[in-house]
Amino acid sequence: MAKERMAKQDKKGTKLPQNERGAANIEAARAFVDAHGIEDIECFVPNQAGVARGKMMPTEKFFGSPNLSLPGAIFYQTISGDYPDDVVDKEMPTDGDLILEPDLSTLTVVPWASDPTAQIIHDAYFRDGRPVETSPRQVLKRVVDMYRQRGWQPIVAPEIEFYLVKRNTDPDYPLEPPIGRSGRPEIGRQAYSIAAVNEFDALFDLIYDYSEAQGLEIDTLIHEEGAGQMEINLRHGDPIDLADQVFLFKRTIREAAMAHDMYATFMAKPIAHQPGSAMHIHMSVVDAKTGANIFTNPADGQPTPEFFSYIAGLQTHLPAAMAMLAPYVNSYRRLTRHSTAPINTRWGYDNRTTGLRVPPSSPEARRVENRVPSSDANPYLAIAASLACGLLGIDRRLRPGEPVPGSAYDLEHDLPLGLLEAVAALEESEAMREILGESFVRAFTAVKRSEFETFMEVISPWEREYLLLNV
Incomplete structure (x- = not known):
């Protein structure tokens, strides 16, 4: 999808502004x-x-x-x-x-x-x-500043999955895949299919042009497993800048989709029997002065104790951070066994079945990928929570479990099973309250409980189908 675009225009033919973002004063x-x-x-x-x-x-x-x-x-x-x-x-x-x-x-x-x-x-x-303290962007700044106090700079690279769907103005009707240029909707899974991406070339051209106009940097775009499911990967960089980019990307993708008479949704599980959508976060930490990756020993290129402690911190504290990584009732529909989403905090080398994956890389680019967050998560909070867990691991010199060589889908489900359980885990975690701020945790958990109460006021089709005449 990386193309040379000689003329930057939207679908109406209006010339788009050139790539610019930011002002010094x-x-x-x-x-x-x-x-x-x-x-x-x-x-x-x-x-x-x-x-x-x-x-x-x-x-x-x-x-x-x-x-x-x-x-x-x-x-x-x-x-x-x-x-x-x-x-x-x-x-x-x-x-x-x-x-x-x-x-x-x-x-x-x-x-x-x-x-x-x-x-x-x-x-x-x-x-x-x-x-x-209750502002999500300030929460992320707070965590990044803790790294800087130690002479470090965290580096992140988010990957955001989303679905393209037909316009849906009645919430009682299930979502459906959109119609591409062939005139037919997708009916099967098309992971990494170039032809499936080409079905929506005009839309993706507009996404690229809107992104360039805002100075947003897309690394790659692929078709994911679900019908109409896509993934955009962003280039690595400063956590606050990348959270800003994800925040703006979500808005950009929605606007571009509506310009092509469809919706883009970042719901974690928008369509039954289709894969959920994730926001994977790749993380590393560099020395603020030298730029050297602290996860790698410069003498021999081997992993450092900090690298393993970072993984251990994620393993230990991610369950308490789940309300920020999976913030809605719908989020937990994605995190089910054998759904291609992780169900635990096990880790492994190049193992996509684990919640924590160490991708193949050079020693300089050694990193950890958190595969737990869903795409409905607030990027500022998902990144802040992930960085906080890793930092706690380093500070406390935690040690991880053994890497998983095979599938982790059959292992114990050690993440919260629902929103209220996740909210309770966050409230009970003294470490997360301290690193994220007491005021933020009080506000965030109150919001999540209120949202759950609103959800409970809705009677679902499942209840009418199976309870109406049977109980």
């Missing part, structure tokens, strides 16, 4: 918007679900006062738009305003907007300058 940001004729700026912060919350501002108003305010309750909002009132009343009794400060390094255009528009990701602070 407010003067550079002003030059950017002037060069692109920007009329409005979308100012937002990712909430607990990884959804953009903020305001649209005219350009002149933004530069007159680049900081904006939003109610603190935005970080207690559930995916359905509700709030766990008891916790909000306790934590934010007045629902006072938070200050959102723009991270100018994230400034970029919105290539699908009808009028020239830019977007900027913001960080949340209290009025006295303290970071808002």
Whole structure:
């Protein structure tokens, strides 16, 4: 799919802006918007679900006062738009305003907007300058800073799976694969099929062009196992930058899909009897001064004790982090035995049946792949939780179990089986509360419990099918 594109245009023939992202200071940001004729700026912060919350501002108003305010309750909002009132009343009794400060390094255009528009990701602070612990982007910054205090820089590379589906405006109807250029929907699994990708060439051309316009770097695109299931891999880099890219990619892919009369969904298990969608996270750690991979001994190229302790930290603490890696009731439909998704925290060399995989690589690129997170996870929280587990392993000099040489699908299921179990494990983990922040854990677990209660209000087709006349 990596193609030379001589003309950058959307499906309407409108010329797309050139690849640019970020500004060093407010003067550079002003030059950017002037060069692109920007009329409005979308100012937002990712909430607990990884959804953009903020305001649209005219350009002149933004530069007159680049900081904006939003109610603190935005970080207690559930995916359905509700709030766990008891916790909000306790934590934010007045629902006072938070200050959102723009991270100018994230400034970029919105290539699908009808009028020239830019977007900027913001960080949340209290009025006295303290970071808002309940903000997912601040949680990730907190964990990355812990690495920097030790003289290290974590490196990540996410892989995001998603499904293309027909437009579906009635939630009572199951999702279906979309119609490609052949005029026929996929009916079988097409893993790594170039022909299956070519069915949606026009859509992927638009995704690439939208991404280039925003300075987002796609490494590869493949067709995954499911009917209409795709995977995009991103180049490795700084965790905050990569989380920003995943956050923007999800929005980009959805917009491009709707422009081609279909939906893109990042649900973990959108279609019954099809594989679930994951967000695999590759992780390594380098010395901040030398850039050397601390997982590799420079003298002989062999793995270091830190490498094995990192794996052990993931094995030990991932169950307590599961609510951030699999954040919805639907997420646990993916994590079932013999579903191609991991069910435990076992590890192995180039073993895709384990939750933790060590991919083949050169000594310089030695890394660990966390295969547990689902694609519905907030990228800031999934990356923060994964890095936190590994760091705990190094700090506590933990030792991993033996690598699994064969299939791990028949081994013990040692991950939480459902959302409430995962939420309880997070609350009970003193180590995770300390590294992620008590305020964040209280807010996040309250949101998850509220979402579960909303789910329980819905009567499913299964209940009507098997209970209506039989019990």
